[in-house]
Amino acid sequence: xxxxxxxxxxxxxxxxxxxxxxxxxxxxxxxxxxxxxxxxxxxxxxxxxxxxxxxxxxxxxxxxxxxxxxxxxxxxxxxxxxxxxxxxxxxxxxxxxxxxxxxxxxxxxxxxxxx
Amino acid sequence: xxxxxxxxxxxxxxxxxxxxxxxxxxxxxxxxxxxxxxxxxxxxxxxxxxxxxxxxxxxxxxxxxxxxxxxxxxxxxxxxxxxxxxxxxxxxxxxxxxxxxxxxxxxxxxxx
Numbered sequence: 001x002x003x004x005x006x007x008x009x010x011x012x013x014x015x016x017x018x019x020x021x022x023x024x025x026x027x028x029x030x031x032x033x034x035x036x037x038x039x040x041x042x043x044x045x046x047x048x049x050x051x052x053x054x055x056x057x058x059x060x061x062x063x064x065x066x067x068x069x070x071x072x073x074x075x076x077x078x079x080x081x082x083x084x085x086x087x088x089x090x091x092x093x094x095x096x097x098x099x100x101x102x103x104x105x106x107x108x109x110x111x112x113x114x115x
Numbered sequence: 116x117x118x119x120x121x122x123x124x125x126x127x128x129x130x131x132x133x134x135x136x137x138x139x140x141x142x143x144x145x146x147x148x149x150x151x152x153x154x155x156x157x158x159x160x161x162x163x164x165x166x167x168x169x170x171x172x173x174x175x176x177x178x179x180x181x182x183x184x185x186x187x188x189x190x191x192x193x194x195x196x197x198x199x200x201x202x203x204x205x206x207x208x209x210x211x212x213x214x215x216x217x218x219x220x221x222x223x224x225x226x227x
Contacts, residue, residue: 031213040123042202042217043159056214091158095213102149102206102215106158 001026004107006092012113018080021110025073025094032069033104034077035091043091049075079112087114116141119205121218129226132193136221138203139185148179148186151202153220159202162188190223198225 005024013019025032030051035043046065048056051072060067064083069075079086089111093104121138128134140148148165163170165177165186176189186205190197200220208214 035217040219042119042219044217045215048213102147102164102204102213103161104159104215106160108158 004092004094004105006090006107006110008110009108010111010113012115013082014115015084016081018078019082019112020076020078021090021092021112023075023077023092023107025075025092026105029094029096029105030072031095032075033091033093033095034067034075035093035106037089037091037109039088046077046090082112082114084114087112118142118207118216119203119218121203121221123219124222126221126223127226128193128223130193130195133189133191134193134223135187135189136201136203136223137185137187138205138218138221139183140203140205140216141184142205142207143181143184145205145207147206148177149204149206149215150175150177150186150188151204151217153200153202155199159217162201193225195225195227198223 007022032049034046037043047060047067049069052069067077089109091109093106095104119140150162151159152162153159163172165179169178174191178187200222202220203218205216
């Protein structure tokens with residue numbers, strides 16, 4: 001079974017440029033998460049989707065970040081314009097929403113460097 | 116106070132030794148608890164859940180102390196392959212509405 005797929009794996013951009021990340025969750029997983037992870041820190045939730053509905057976006061900086069999951073499957077996370085402080089790893093994860101097992105399946109992440 | 120706090124380490128432990136980490140959480144209503152493992156430049160993966168009665172999986176033992184609001188992870192007979200960052204995760208949400216908060220992680224290096 002395929003895991004969570006993210007692209008691109010690495011992205012280097014100059015500040016003020018836009019960037020987008022894509023995530024394909026595990027088939028059948030209704031819940032999708034975007035996390036941000038800085039070096040030496042744990043993942044921090046940006047947004048959580050249940051199917052196509054964003055049920056928790058309280059930590060998403062909405063002035064420059066946006067996300068969508070139009071058909072309840074794939075998702076994109078966009079930053080526009082990027083700032084130096086946005087350099088981090090952006091992790092996508094998915095889980096089944098029917099249980100509270102706490103098991104999230106993460107993708108390998110998209111490592112962003114803003115110059 | 117952070118929702119989930121861990122000693123970042125690093126813990127440098129000789130192979131074969133026993134090592135333990137603690138993690139404290141601030142929300143007394145937290146429902147469930149987990150330990151994740153993250154290898155260098157890799158994604159986090161679930162190591163084990165933490166049950167009220169404590170649970171053991173091979174060389175790994177997890178404990179929960181609700182009164183003092185902490186969870187622990189014990190690794191016995193440590194192996195070189197145990198070198199990783201161990202993330203404490205606390206679910207402050209209700210069933211079907213998870214609110215998982217990750218700690219900063221404790222970095223463990225097993226020394227030959």
